[in-house]
Amino acid sequence: MAQKPSIPKGTRDFNPEQVAKRNYIFNTIRGAFETFGFQPIETPSFENSETLMGKYGDEGDRLIFKILNSGDYLAKIDEQAYANRDSLKLTSNISEKALRYDLTVPFARYVVQHQNEIEFPFKRYQIQPVWRADRPQKGRFREFYQCDADVVGSKSLWQEVEFIQLYDTVFSTLKLEGVTIKINNRKILSGIAEVIGASDKLIDFTVALDKLDKIGEEKVKEEMLSKGISLEGISKLQPLFTLSGSFESQIESLKGILSSSEEGKKGIEELAFINEAISELGLKTANLQLDVTLARGLNYYTGAIFEVAAPKTVQMGSIGGGGRYDDLTGIFGMNNVSGVGISFGLDRIYLVLEELGLFPETVTKNVEVLFINFGDKEALFCLKAIKELRSVGINTELYPDTDKMKKQMNHANKRNIPFVVLVGEEEVGSNMYTLKNMVSGEQLKVSLKELVNQIK
Amino acid sequence: MAQKPSIPKGTRDFNPEQVAKRNYIFNTIRGAFETFGFQPIETPSFENSETLMGKYGDEGDRLIFKILNSGDYLAKIDEQAYANRDSLKLTSNISEKALRYDLTVPFARYVVQHQNEIEFPFKRYQIQPVWRADRPQKGRFREFYQCDADVVGSKSLWQEVEFIQLYDTVFSTLKLEGVTIKINNRKILSGIAEVIGASDKLIDFTVALDKLDKIGEEKVKEEMLSKGISLEGISKLQPLFTLSGSFESQIESLKGILSSSEEGKKGIEELAFINEAISELGLKTANLQLDVTLARGLNYYTGAIFEVAAPKTVQMGSIGGGGRYDDLTGIFGMNNVSGVGISFGLDRIYLVLEELGLFPETVTKNVEVLFINFGDKEALFCLKAIKELRSVGINTELYPDTDKMKKQMNHANKRNIPFVVLVGEEEVGSNMYTLKNMVSGEQLKVSLKELVNQIK
Numbered sequence: 001m002a003q004k005p006s007i008p009k010g011t012r013d014f015n016p017e018q019v020a021k022r023n024y025i026f027n028t029i030r031g032a033f034e035t036f037g038f039q040p041i042e043t044p045s046f047e048n049s050e051t052l053m054g055k056y057g058d059e060g061d062r063l064i065f066k067i068l069n070s071g072d073y074l075a076k077i078d079e080q081a082y083a084n085r086d087s088l089k090l091t092s093n094i095s096e097k098a099l100r101y102d103l104t105v106p107f108a109r110y111v112v113q114h115q116n117e118i119e120f121p122f123k124r125y126q127i128q129p130v131w132r133a134d135r136p137q138k139g140r141f142r143e144f145y146q147c148d149a150d151v152v153g154s155k156s157l158w159q160e161v162e163f164i165q166l167y168d169t170v171f172s173t174l175k176l177e178g179v180t181i182k183i184n185n186r187k188i189l190s191g192i193a194e195v196i197g198a199s200d201k202l203i204d205f206t207v208a209l210d211k212l213d214k215i216g217e218e219k220v221k222e223e224m225l226s227k228g229i230s231l232e233g234i235s236k237l238q239p240l241f242t243l244s245g246s247f248e249s250q251i252e253s254l255k256g257i258l259s260s261s262e263e264g265k266k267g268i269e270e271l272a273f274i275n276e277a278i279s280e281l282g283l284k285t286a287n288l289q290l291d292v293t294l295a296r297g298l299n300y301y302t303g304a305i306f307e308v309a310a311p312k313t314v315q316m317g318s319i320g321g322g323g324r325y326d327d328l329t330g331i332f333g334m335n336n337v338s339g340v341g342i343s344f345g346l347d348r349i350y351l352v353l354e355e356l357g358l359f360p361e362t363v364t365k366n367v368e369v370l371f372i373n374f375g376d377k378e379a380l381f382c383l384k385a386i387k388e389l390r391s392v393g394i395n396t397e398l399y400p401d402t403d404k405m406k407k408q409m410n411h412a413n414k415r416n417i418p419f420v421v422l423v424g425e426e427e428v429g430s431n432m433y434t435l436k437n438m439v440s441g442e443q444l445k446v447s448l449k450e451l452v453n454q455i456k
Numbered sequence: 457m458a459q460k461p462s463i464p465k466g467t468r469d470f471n472p473e474q475v476a477k478r479n480y481i482f483n484t485i486r487g488a489f490e491t492f493g494f495q496p497i498e499t500p501s502f503e504n505s506e507t508l509m510g511k512y513g514d515e516g517d518r519l520i521f522k523i524l525n526s527g528d529y530l531a532k533i534d535e536q537a538y539a540n541r542d543s544l545k546l547t548s549n550i551s552e553k554a555l556r557y558d559l560t561v562p563f564a565r566y567v568v569q570h571q572n573e574i575e576f577p578f579k580r581y582q583i584q585p586v587w588r589a590d591r592p593q594k595g596r597f598r599e600f601y602q603c604d605a606d607v608v609g610s611k612s613l614w615q616e617v618e619f620i621q622l623y624d625t626v627f628s629t630l631k632l633e634g635v636t637i638k639i640n641n642r643k644i645l646s647g648i649a650e651v652i653g654a655s656d657k658l659i660d661f662t663v664a665l666d667k668l669d670k671i672g673e674e675k676v677k678e679e680m681l682s683k684g685i686s687l688e689g690i691s692k693l694q695p696l697f698t699l700s701g702s703f704e705s706q707i708e709s710l711k712g713i714l715s716s717s718e719e720g721k722k723g724i725e726e727l728a729f730i731n732e733a734i735s736e737l738g739l740k741t742a743n744l745q746l747d748v749t750l751a752r753g754l755n756y757y758t759g760a761i762f763e764v765a766a767p768k769t770v771q772m773g774s775i776g777g778g779g780r781y782d783d784l785t786g787i788f789g790m791n792n793v794s795g796v797g798i799s800f801g802l803d804r805i806y807l808v809l810e811e812l813g814l815f816p817e818t819v820t821k822n823v824e825v826l827f828i829n830f831g832d833k834e835a836l837f838c839l840k841a842i843k844e845l846r847s848v849g850i851n852t853e854l855y856p857d858t859d860k861m862k863k864q865m866n867h868a869n870k871r872n873i874p875f876v877v878l879v880g881e882e883e884v885g886s887n888m889y890t891l892k893n894m895v896s897g898e899q900l901k902v903s904l905k906e907l908v909n910q911i912k
Contacts, residue, residue, distance in 0.1 A: 005507055005565045005788045008553050011500035013566055015573070016580070019496040035846040037823045037853035040475040044467035044599055045501065045555075045585065051461055068522040068551050070589040074543045087530045095524050097464050099501075109461045110469055117471070119870045121856055124472070129501065133526040143500055156856035158835055165843070281839055332461045367493045379614055383737055387621070390491040397493035400577055400612035414575045 010142030020364040029147050029344055032170045038125040038149045043106040046097045055105045063132045066095040099131040103148045111152055112332040120153030150341030160304045161277045163342045167308055168286040175358050177285035178311040184294035185271055186301050191264020196233030206295035217241045247275045250290045302326040306342055310352045319348045369419040370412045373399040381428045385448055394455055419455055466598030476820040485603050485800055488626045494581040494605045499562040502553045511561045519589045522551040555587040559604045567608055568788040576609030606797030616760045617733045619798045623764055624742040631814050633741035634767040640750035641727055642757050647720020652689030662751035673697045703731045706746045758782040762798055766808045775804045825875040826868045829855040837884045841904050850911055875911055
């Protein structure tokens with residue numbers, strides 16, 4: 001093979017530094033999940049196709065990676081589809097497994113399949129990769145990790161309160177201060193649609209409203225009009241466009257707008273409950289903000305909707321999101337199980353921490369000591385010390401070959417190894433070690449015991 | 457969907473306890489890898505098909521999971537193959553990506569692709585899942601983790617010495633004492649084949665010899681005969697079948713058998729070097745054993761061959777293996793890079809630890825405290841204490857609903873939560889918490905500060 005090898009587009013290799021930085025984020029999230037009482041599960045990378053297909057809409061179905069059946073996969077096929085070269089139809093004949101597209105549907109499948117072993121309410125977290133055949137672009141990959149925490153089996157609003165605390169805890173621990181946790185409620189959106197006489201156009205309405213930030217008030221109104229929402233209805237929306245101020249004052253305005261909608265009032269009540277609890281409990285560094293334009297995944301969420309925005313100093317899309325869904329497991333025949341969950345966007349959090357210089361310097365667990373190799377007798381002597389150092393948790397290496405000293409020292413320099421130990425004939429004879437600090441250049445002759453203490 | 461959902465055969469869901477136990481093993485291995493100076497990399501779950509195909513033999517090619525191209529995958533196909541329904545030929549037309557089959561080939565690809573960023577010798581470790589379309593059976597899965605550590609860029613035998621220490625460190629840390637690290641050398645096997653005049657039948661010869669443990673001496677001889685190895689040659693093997701005793705005495709016998717083979721003598725020299733170093737350095741709990749019948753992956757290894765057997769009290773295949781390969785990156789056009797590496801078999805190690813009861817009790821990080829929920833006012837009061845407990849790292853939960861007290865207490869019992877906190881009107885009034893030890897039944901009324909201290 002003459003050509004230099006490559007990897008599929010939209011995928012990535014991670015070098016040691018990147019792995020360490022990613023693990024720093026994973027471990028922080030995992031630690032917070034566990035103190036909040038969530039427990040880990042893992043599901044297979046691929047599921048039976050029928051578990052995934054049809055759960056994410058047509059676009060989702062298209063973006064699911066399908067796995068070709070093993071063996072003679074053409075043995076049993078739809079003759080008509082084969083003759084017509086109907087790729088779409090043939091797919092279910094030649095592929096019966098598919099790569100996980102998100103962690104939510106596999107979680108729903110897990111809950112239904114293991115319902116007799118699970119003690120509800122069930123708080124689980126899951127940190128695993130997912131795959132999407134999306135067009136790769138900056139910050140969008142075909143393989144990426146999701147970090148999800150969900151509770152199923154309770155409708156209590158205390159969970160929404162705890163998820164806000166959880167977001168605050170994770171981002172505060174990461175020293176990413178000043179994130180904004182936006183919250184909305186599907187019932188607010190339904191209530192507004194009801195009030196303006198567009199209940200049958202809830203999706204069109206919210207999709208347009210969701211764009212307010214990006215395209216501005218006039219364009220949003222134009223889009224609503226084009227979707228068949230009446231001018232009269234749109235005029236009733238006017239107070240929404242100018243909604244601002246504190247959480248409490250927005251709640252007051254919404255009470256006026258939604259006074260005629262029972263569902264809308266329920267939504268206001270839920271939001272007020274959550275806001276009062278959070279005000280009482282306090283957040284470490286995050287801000288909670290009501291955003292009535294927030295509508296992510298609306299055909300999915302039934303109550304609270306969350307989205308987290310990075311601090312305003314950074315240009316970045318949302319770094320987390322979630323919400324309440326009232327019948328997730330219904331797709332697998334288990335009804336009336338309410339769930340609520342949130343997700344962390346690893347790749348974007350990584351980019352934000354990098355941009356703001358928030359990764360601790362100690363995050364990459366580098367090798368701390370390199371022993372220079374002057375020959376077999378010396379190397380064996382070194383390995384006895386190396387054994388001691390490793391047993392107290394110090395990352396230690398022996399340079400494997402008796403290359404020229406300059407080459408070995410260069411190796412330590414290039415890898416930023418802070419200590420080098422030199423053992424020649426003299427040291428072996430006197431049972432001592434020459435320890436060199438590669439930063440200060442300082443050099444000491446020490447016993448094994450002193451060596452361990454110095455490096456510690 | 458009426459049917460209860462399921463997962464593809466050969467794959468597994470892991471519940472919280474299983475995830476915790478697996479992570480205990482992963483973390484132990486990872487910790488040892490790092491103290492030995494290995495650094496983590498990660499590669500994508502799928503590679504371009506040409507990176508993987510042809511690297512594992514015909515059988516391997518068959519067992520690689522292929523990913524169906526997205527979109528109209530029938531648009532560009534080999535007409536002849538399509539007309540002939542030639543599954544095999546059509547595969548490369550409709551699939552250009554495949555799931556990782558092991559970690560070694562992706563590592564070789566990584567080294568070649570990133571050679572300019574890498575400082576050699578390069579010590580990397582990689583802990584990631586791999587996928588094989590093998591027939592599932594007890595202990596064999598279609599998705600499983602590999603844990604590999606390799607060094608590339610040096611031929612030094614000190615690395616073989618360190619890998620033996622690494623195996624010893626990992627298994628000793630896991631309290632799995634008394635594993636046997638078997639070692640052989642391809643040069644020994646080549647030497648023997650040379651001596652018995654079967655150099656051209658090296659593979660047949662070693663495949664038969666490898667079965668000595670399972671089928672016994674007579675059957676091994678029969679198989680060799682059937683493969684065209686001469687009676688005279690086989691008779692020269694006699695000393696091999698009775699080879700026993702210490703490492704040193706086996707080395708002495710081999711010197712006699714292999715006196716006429718230069719390659720064989722080189723193999724003896726290498727084994728003796730490694731054995732002397734290990735004798736001098738000592739092992740914590742493992743035994744090093746010379747096993748001249750060991751031949752795993754022979755067409756791959758060029759020097760040392762390793763295999764680890766569980767303690768004799770457990771019936772289990774090998775729990776680790778590895779060896780030296782002298783031209784791994786050659787398949788991607790980068791020649792003369794020697795490598796040596798070892799692998800840990802997670803699933804089998806898990807089964808062994810389970811069977812011997814070696815998982816520490818503290819391995820599952822359970823929830824430590826459940827707060828009973830008597831109403832919104834009490835819950836809010838509880839959440840203030842919960843915030844404190846979590847901030848000092850205690851895994852804490854609020855029962856989300858105001859269910860009957862008995863149901864809430866049962867929930868704590870079923871989940872083996874050791875502490876329950878009860879806060880009613882009285883406690884809120886007096887700013888106190890009633891702490892119940894679920895094991896002893898003991899109940900205390902304490903302040904927040906005492907609560908934190910008691911549970912700590």
